[in-house]
Amino acid sequence: MRCNPSLLKIYVILLLCGILPGGIIGNDHVKAESVSFPHDPATFQPGAGSSIASGYCTMCHSAEYVYMQPPHNRDQWAEIVDKMRHSFGCPIPDEHVSQLVDYLVSQNSLQFPAFSNRANMGSSSRKSEGGNPNDGRKLYSVHCVNCHGSGGKGDGPIGQALLPPPADLTAAGNKSDEELLKTIQKGRPGTAMPSWEHDLSAQDIDDLLAYLRVLSRQE
Amino acid sequence: MQRIGAFAQQLPEGNAVGILSNKNKTLPSLNDSGLTRRHFLRSSLVLAGLALLGGRLTWAEESSLVDLPFERGRRPLIAFPQKRPLMVMTTRPPQLETPFHIFNDHLLTPNDAFFVRWHLANIPTHVDINTFTLHIRGRVQRHLSFSMEELKRDFEQVELTAVCQCAGNSRGFFDPRVPGGQWGNGAMGNATWTGVRLRDLLQRAGLEANAVQVRFNGLDSPVASGTPDFRKSLDIEDALRKQVIVAYAMNGERLPLLNGYPLRLIVPGWYATYWIKMLNDIEVLSAVDEEFWMKRAYRLPADPCGCVEPGERPTSTIPLSRMTVRSFITNLQTGASIASNHPITVKGIAFDQGYGIDRVFVSVDGGQQWQSAKIGKDYGDFSFRPWEFRFIPVAGRTYQLQSFAVNRIGEAQRWHARWNPSGYLRNVVETLTLKAM
Numbered sequence: 001m002r003c004n005p006s007l008l009k010i011y012v013i014l015l016l017c018g019i020l021p022g023g024i025i026g027n028d029h030v031k032a033e034s035v036s037f038p039h040d041p042a043t044f045q046p047g048a049g050s051s052i053a054s055g056y057c058t059m060c061h062s063a064e065y066v067y068m069q070p071p072h073n074r075d076q077w078a079e080i081v082d083k084m085r086h087s088f089g090c091p092i093p094d095e096h097v098s099q100l101v102d103y104l105v106s107q108n109s110l111q112f113p114a115f116s117n118r119a120n121m122g123s124s125s126r127k128s129e130g131g132n133p134n135d136g137r138k139l140y141s142v143h144c145v146n147c148h149g150s151g152g153k154g155d156g157p158i159g160q161a162l163l164p165p166p167a168d169l170t171a172a173g174n175k176s177d178e179e180l181l182k183t184i185q186k187g188r189p190g191t192a193m194p195s196w197e198h199d200l201s202a203q204d205i206d207d208l209l210a211y212l213r214v215l216s217r218q219e
Numbered sequence: 220m221q222r223i224g225a226f227a228q229q230l231p232e233g234n235a236v237g238i239l240s241n242k243n244k245t246l247p248s249l250n251d252s253g254l255t256r257r258h259f260l261r262s263s264l265v266l267a268g269l270a271l272l273g274g275r276l277t278w279a280e281e282s283s284l285v286d287l288p289f290e291r292g293r294r295p296l297i298a299f300p301q302k303r304p305l306m307v308m309t310t311r312p313p314q315l316e317t318p319f320h321i322f323n324d325h326l327l328t329p330n331d332a333f334f335v336r337w338h339l340a341n342i343p344t345h346v347d348i349n350t351f352t353l354h355i356r357g358r359v360q361r362h363l364s365f366s367m368e369e370l371k372r373d374f375e376q377v378e379l380t381a382v383c384q385c386a387g388n389s390r391g392f393f394d395p396r397v398p399g400g401q402w403g404n405g406a407m408g409n410a411t412w413t414g415v416r417l418r419d420l421l422q423r424a425g426l427e428a429n430a431v432q433v434r435f436n437g438l439d440s441p442v443a444s445g446t447p448d449f450r451k452s453l454d455i456e457d458a459l460r461k462q463v464i465v466a467y468a469m470n471g472e473r474l475p476l477l478n479g480y481p482l483r484l485i486v487p488g489w490y491a492t493y494w495i496k497m498l499n500d501i502e503v504l505s506a507v508d509e510e511f512w513m514k515r516a517y518r519l520p521a522d523p524c525g526c527v528e529p530g531e532r533p534t535s536t537i538p539l540s541r542m543t544v545r546s547f548i549t550n551l552q553t554g555a556s557i558a559s560n561h562p563i564t565v566k567g568i569a570f571d572q573g574y575g576i577d578r579v580f581v582s583v584d585g586g587q588q589w590q591s592a593k594i595g596k597d598y599g600d601f602s603f604r605p606w607e608f609r610f611i612p613v614a615g616r617t618y619q620l621q622s623f624a625v626n627r628i629g630e631a632q633r634w635h636a637r638w639n640p641s642g643y644l645r646n647v648v649e650t651l652t653l654k655a656m
Binding site for chain 2 (some may be wrong): 032033035036037038039059060061062065067069070071072076080087088089090091132135158160161162163164179189190192
């Protein structure tokens with residue numbers, strides 16, 4: 001094929017200027033695209049039922065999904081919860097449904113907590129004050145067991161349905177206190193692990209940490 | 220005037236898709252000159268001191284907040300990967316709204332400002348173009364798979380400009396309010412898409428005689444095993460429209476990951492729910508798709524209006540598909556003051572389902588009198604169409620500005636907002652109140 005040199009020159013100039021789409025599209029300079037998403041800031045406001053919301057709703061979506069909603073009455077929230085359970089497969093047990101709906105109604109007039117609390121969420125490098133593993137075990141059996149499993153292996157009844165799977169806590173021995181505290185307090189971005197800092201007190205979190213150390217030693 | 224024939228009419232096989240091959244076609248400028256609305260936006264910004272969280276990419280130290288004009292409409296402006304700061308409706312999965320001044324600044328919405336809406340939180344954060352494969356399977360004579368290189372090499376490249384609008388765009392303005400994503404008017408964007416025709420791919424695979432629909436799936440997946448994967452289907456005749464393309468570029472660049480890198484289905488004229496992102500699977504079906512996202516979600520009252528009386532439930536529903544006619548004033552914001560005694564230019568955009576905008580009318584007195592706006596450059600039937608209107612405000616007067624668009628088959632905006640329980644199809648004439656000083 002013959003090529004007109006002056007046309008070629010123009011083509012190259014246009015290509016370099018990014019004017020010709022073929023110049024960009026034809027040669028992918030980047031062969032892969034890699035990003036990481038911002039940390040999920042969402043936490044539910046403390047209140048009766050907030051730990052149900054933290055434990056189940058934030059598996060699949062951030063709390064903003066609730067706080068952006070206009071006020072809904074109890075029937076509307078009940079319908080939404082029903083949709084989440086039966087259309088989207090959220091494993092909320094029957095006995096928690098009523099309390100969750102009440103909680104959602106109670107949040108109708110509240111502003112998304114991130115706007116008021118986000119400023120407090122930065123300084124997370126808190127040292128553990130020493131926790132009680134027995135108290136931690138009780139908390140674990142309420143808040144953590146469904147995902148992480150009774151033995152901590154990440155194989156709880158809900159955990160088996162999650163992707164990515166929950167962390168195997170028996171392998172947490174090589175994690176520092178600070179790392180584990182941060183994960184409990186802030187959650188893990190891009191996963192079903194929610195932030196617990198508004199549902200659990202500092203002492204609760206220390207107790208949980210103490211119990212995690214028991215779990216990871218049992219291995 | 221209200222001919223909403225959006226559900227029955229076939230699109231004309233117009234000349235909307237331009238062929239790129241061997242044509243040194245330049246993309247339109249990404250920067251249309253014009254007034255910016257930043258000074259309006261700024262007045263509604265609230266600075267908030269927000270501390271850094273852990274992780275590499277986190278919320279900015281100081282984040283601006285935007286207040287959409289409805290209850291619980293406060294949104295932080297945050298930069299996600301490959302994005303400028305956008306209005307965050309939700310973080311996980313990401314739903315980001317384009318600040319409205321962008322539509323005044325650019326007729327082609329810049330990639331880094333383009334809205335984002337995902338349904339499922341498991342979104343790959345890494346896609347390797349060397350191993351990525353698009354599969355075609357189901358009721359076809361040959362199951363095929365294509366690498367990105369093969370797609371670009373073996374098929375004709377085509378390009379068109381089309382509006383991508385979320386089905387729930389403007390849902391926050393429904394009265395009474397409805398559940399769902401509470402978008403303002405910024406869950407839309409206009410881009411030039413480059414790729415290959417879906418029908419060329421389907422013809423290569425060979426449709427079987429009993430093919431009824433084509434289902435599309437992307438790389439995103441549910442968190443909980445009981446959540447239906449997000450897949451959408453088109454009837455065969457819609458899938459074979461020549462404007463439907465599998466796009467690998469947006470405004471001449473790779474798609475941002477959040478907009479569906481490396482491939483996105485482009486269904487011009489139809490709501491974005493069908494524009495499957497990270498498209499990697501095309502499945503030809505011999506029966507109508509009965510999955511959740513087709514049979515239960517994204518459905519309209521089965522009525523030419525697509526509406527019911529507020530608070531009522533439709534007795535039967537059909538899948539949502541084509542977009543309604545809309546227009547917006549982009550360079551002015553309600554409540555603003557304008558200078559008097561010399562001409563002011565009102566700028567705006569209009570779009571429809573792909574027949575193309577025929578006329579835009581403007582009223583400055585709340586709809587009593589209407590005058591034609593000057594229609595601007597034609598970027599294609601599926602694109603935003605720019606328009607302008609000039610008038611001389613008189614000091615002390617209050618103006619109620621409205622725009623009203625009509626497409627080439629006589630479909631128009633609605634004078635009164637329609638209502639449906641999912642908050643779809645909003646296209647009511649919007650009113651801005653301005654005071655001449």
